[in-house]
Amino acid sequence: MANFDILEDLKWRGAINQETDEEGLRKYLNEHDDLALYCGTDPTGDSLHIGHLIPFMILKRFQLAGYHPVIVIGGGTGTIGDPSGRKSERTLLDAEKLHQNEVALTKQMEKLFGTENFQIVNNAEWLDKLTLIDFLRDYGKHFQVNNMLNKDVVASRLENGISFTEFSYQILQAIDFNELNKNYGVQMQIGGSDQWGNITAGIDLIHKLQGSDRQVFGLTIPLMLKADGTKFGKSAGGAVWLDPEKTSPYEFYQFWINQDDRDVVKYLKYFTFLSHEEIDALAEATKKEPWKRAAQKKLAEEVTKFVHGEDGLKEAQMITDALFSGDIKNLSVKQIEEGLKSAPAAEADSSVKNIVDFLVETKVEDSKRQAREDIKNGAIYINGDREQSVDFDIDPDKAFDGKYVIVRKGKRKYTLVTIK
Structure with missing residues (x-):
């Protein structure tokens, strides 16, 4: 059993937006040490970004507290795409691209979660086996269209229109939760605040199919905004x-x-x-x-x-x-490219050139007079070395494999000069 109150820890961190049954979940955690919980991600891209990372950080906290995290890679739902947070229909990906993305995301998750007390599953395992008749008969009959229309993610799209394909996404996600609960022992789903409707749909389906006394829970994480009110990430x-x-x-x-x-x-x-x-x-x-x-x-x-x-x-x-x-001489070409990716850039040919002419031609300096003044005052560094002679010649072949000359003016004003 966990050594500390994970729910209180999450509250202190400001990481809980909504819970379906806080009292029931707390009671379950106090009495059991076998909670399994999941979070899903669709392979619509070949990498997660830090905005996606937020719910998985919560999943990791449960793992560190001794609970069992399960990650669902949406090989099935990814063929459709979650309408959440979108104003228009998602561009559908072909099977080959989806598979490439699945492999890439699986590797990322394994790196974050390791191999102990952790599981990755792909919802294509069960969704691909569903026939249309099975879908309508076994699951569709348990969903009221008027309730589905009231879900925030759907309601926000009604003005501009939403296809039946994306409208049905919440049913597929509910099927996921039911499948995970029945066959993998998963009792809780977590997700971003925009996933609340999908999570509650899954809980409702489990109660209809497996009994109203089935203990399942949902938890969402707040939308993260920066202090200036803009979206984080x-x-x-x-x-x-x-x-x-x-x-x-x-x-x-x-x-x-x-x-x-x-x-x-x-x-x-x-x-x-x-x-x-x-x-x-x-x-x-x-x-x-x-x-x-x-x-x-x-x-x-x-x-x-x-x-x-x-x-x-x-x-x-x-x-x-x-x-x-300013001690850049030991950096590799790759490290220079990474470190100065956003720095001002210029180009020069590979010929040996006087430092004054070089600074003006690469627009580090506005004039030869200013260039000479800054050189004499010790404000100019070439490839990590201060140069105070106006007669100095720059030889591009002498550093960084002849690919770059790095000019620093003052304390940290770098210019990356690419040698053509």
């Missing part, structure tokens, strides 16, 4: 992905370390497994010494380590430290 470059090929560990780390003081404690509660005492101490440090950004550093460290492992964290920290200090 985006960076200036778009979504922040868990796939290191889409968002490098360095970019991932930078996303977290740059969070607003007003949001950082909330994110520590949601996205880390630090204790209440540790988070309270970081909250106090943010109030007293916000310029040290201790909470942001710890947040970036913990989440990057969880998603990308120790190696990913070390890589991100090494690039961060090198760019902050």
